[in-house]
Amino acid sequence: MKTYRMLKTALTALRRNILRAALTMLGIVIGVAAVIAMMEIGNGSSLAIQRTIASMGANNLLVMPGTAATGGVTYGAGSVMTLTPEDADAILKEAPAVGSVAVVVRARTQVVYGNRNWVPMYIYGTTPAFLSVRDWTDLAEGQAFTDRDVRSASTVCLLGRTVVRELFGAQSPIGKEVRIQNVNVKVIGVLQQKGANMMGMDQDDILLTPWTTIKFRVVGSSVTAVNQSSAAAATSTQTDLPSQLYPSTQQSLYPVPTSTQQADTPQPVRFINVDQILAAARSAPEIPPAITQITRLLRERHRLRGDTPDDFQIRDMTEITKTMTSTTALMTKLLLCVAMISLVVGGVGIMNIMLVSVTERTREIGLRMAVGAEPGDILRQFLTEAVTLCLVGGTVGILLGRGSSYLVSTMLHWPTAASLGAIIAAVVVSASVGIVFGFYPAWKASRLDPIEALRYE
């Protein structure tokens, strides 16, 4: 029997009792609609949760320079200078799992405004990408500095809430100038409040400027305030720093070497280094590939071959990431369970009605067999009816589910996310419900004896 005729026969049979068909379908409609709506609302919430957790820095990878060791004495992470801004550019360009990258140059010093002063926990010289890496792009006030500010080492900065409170109290800091060491820096923006991080450190106790500003204007003049090893590095790059144009009042502790002395003790030519590179993986599952890609890339760029140990370290937020993935997985499983239950209930409804229908149409089955329907034809006919019921029900259910999730998102402002996967799953599941629960009645029909069936009252 051709598919078209089979479908037509099924539709004719269903149309003969349209109300019953509709009521039977209702089980599937409600089941599928519930699945779709819950998947979309659930996906929305789980995306919202993910976003929240991601804003805590779950997707962040911290690339630190490696460890220096002299005669068996190691100096701890960050004691050699191996990372350059070019490394950061290369990571962004060549590691597909990485979404954004920012370099960080740290300083720890006093910030002065008027008669108040404060030592922020973090003084970070960075790029505008830092805000997107840390998911901090919405500013409370003002605006962020730009790549152009980075290129020209502009004396601008963004302040965290805590710094604003300590230096400015209740007034707005926008447009005011604060002094970092002896450099006057204009405040152009205030960051949103972020609170403490996982370790209890106040993340709002922060000052952000272009990294060139910290590197060439501030640190260049305040090396003594930073640790000894970076002081050594900084002095050697000092030759043409802008800070020399605005000389520091601070006395140098060491005598300036004469040119003969310098020629006798040649310093290695150093590149411009950064203290760390902060990279954000595109999503939580992409963290491991991102680590692999960054490692391969940096080993290549730093010409490390064979078993030479890495001259850098990559840290990720494994704990947070684990929490995030397990939360999401749990949510998905929970929804799946509910979905299964409602579909099974719908399927049992289908089976029930199909059994009634087979009994009711025994004579019709007998007649069809008498005029030459093979058992397989009867089986297929009833299966087609059940699957048609389920597919039509599934389609209506998808529309209803999408509709209600749309309503929920517009009226209640719950986050929802359309899920193509859920729709495909709903179609597949409703078709399989039709086959699974339609099979027994159809099989029963196909096994009828035509003589008995024709005589059935």
Added chain:
Amino acid sequence: MALIALRNIHKTYYLGEVDVAVLKGISLEIDSGELVALMGVSGSGKSTLMNILGCLDHPTAGEYWFDGSEISRLSSKHRARLRNRRIGFVFQTFNLLPRTSALENVLMPLNYTKENLTEQEMRRRAAQFLERVGLADRSEHQPSQLSGGQQQRVAIARALVNRPQLVLADEPTGNLDSRTSEEILQMFQQLNRADGITIILVTHDPGVAHHAHRIIRIKDGLLDGGSVDPTRGGAA
């Protein structure tokens, strides 16, 4: 040549402990183009014989030759194909599909034909047979909108739609008044005469049986010797 030849057909039902022998050795031949009445009181084995003749059931023992091939041991699938192409059925209760047009009813057996007819060909053929039974103008009517005689004529068109060699009519006039019965019986006679279709009328009504060329009587699972044409029936 004989279209149908039964050789010593037995049918026994095994109902638990008791074996009920319904047909106890029936042999008969029906030629192509005959119009035969099969008569018997209820319980005589008439229906069982009809089921075997109609290839709905197979005998416990004996041979059934249909158009030159032995078919008593065919699988249910092959019997279904045989019924579809070569045997038409007309029932006492018409057995039309409810809420389905006359045309769709007539067309229904074509769905199961392993022949690739297009939708148009199927419809044309069904319409042709509806016209044949004089219901061309009722093709879109549903059974509930037709009289008993018209319903039976739709059923006859359905039986003919696959151009069978044999039409089995089980009490075709049992639910009709006498005038309509006469019309239906004349239609059978006309089909038999014009198209040479072999027709077996199963009935207990002598009035109906008289329209046939030959009457086969069955009694207690055996042919009632008196009415069997000795040249055709009997053991071969």
